Amino acid sequence: MPSAAERTRTLVQSTCSAVLLVPGASAARPEQLTPQARAIGPDGEILLLFPADAPPVRAATHAQDDELAVVLELTDVAPVSVPHRIRGRAWVSGWLTCLPGVAEPGSMMLRLEVGEARVDDLWGASPVDAEAFAAAAPDPLHAHETELLQHLHAAHGEQVRALSGLLGARSAAMAPTRDVAPLALDRFGLRVRFSAGPQQCFDARFDFPEPVRDVSGLRREMHRLFDAARSDRC
Template identity: 55%
Template sequence: MEDLRQPSAAERVRTLVESRVSAALSIPGIEPDELGSGVPESRAVNTDGDVILLVPADSPAARAVAHAQDDEATAVMEITDVAPVSVPHRIRGRARVAGWLTAVRGPALDEAAKLLAAHDPTGPSAHSRRWTVLRLEVGEAYVDDLWGEKHIEPEDFLAAEADPLCRHEAELLQHLATAHPDQVERLQHLLGEDALRLVDRRRAVPLALDRYGMRVRFCGPYDGFDVRFEFPEPVRDVSGLRREMHRLFEAAH
């Protein structure tokens, strides 16, 4: 049983897919070109649990799908989650989503375009001839991150929801690290005596945020370790997060 006070493996993969962290498509037998067009410009997940991808029209992925015509092209999307703050060992996790890639055409294209625009309002238009919209039907997924590693079934990926903070996490962590470093450091006062001795003379860096809590990395000159500070109740949005962070900082005084 997974802890109900932490995101499930399926939720973590879904969060990474719907976040803005780095992702790249690979198709067996095809190498991405030097321009890096194996990287989707934007991505989202539809109500069927398929990953909708916006890629350059001349990208290897778009060409492979066009060559396959009505058949499906096998593809893997690799996601690398790098901490948006300066901290040792910045890679927080990796995820892999494998499945079958097809082009989105006809009436479904309008729905896909709306979905992509909702996730990335400043991104390019999905209707532009310079871009192609693809659908990745999920066959399997895998995550290896700060919580551990696990394989995820397609039905679990479909049922999961992305963390409500995932689109804002990077800016929130950067704000905490630059504007509130003293308050983050004072969180050590919430630890027991044994842990307090370990964090002595270590720099405290906010490493990860989700609706259940915040992870802080205490960094020394040669090593470091993480501490998880949980919220009493999961937050639903940024406003809820601000309230919980205020309570957390008040408790640490």
């Protein structure tokens, strides 16, 4: 199971939506609080790129002599159509400062020094301290997850559906008119959502024998998983 710090780090370094909650900027439009890009610095700080005239930049500029406390809110939405598409959220709180001269003209790089974080996702809700966040690494599949899930859904839908055969009695209890879609993928396994309507759904987790390191390893494990489901049906 990925740690809470790893899951938070993965969300920060993924393409999921993010908004920077800044005191005094409640009247700003959501797009004005959305960074154009984000990255992790060498000490675990979060680097956020904004237009030079964005509300977070103005707030950080005016607070250079003081600590500007902010929260980066991230929302993770499943890349395939499923009931209840929000897979999780994370909140990273800390202190915001400007980094002049780092970005291109017309833009400003902001530095978010992480104080603490919290993640609430498919694995559950957990706090994350700054040291654990800085030491964690994102899931190695995070850059490919959207493409891989969409490919599984579009090209291997029947094979994903056949995984229900590995659920034993739980599969037999499901409604016959269910929808099946791959919901999440990480180095430890695949999560699938089975549903017979918005209010009748559950998730099943299919763990790999060993964590995978890359897409090639994932491909091998997916073939083994599909072969196991096919053998169960024979």
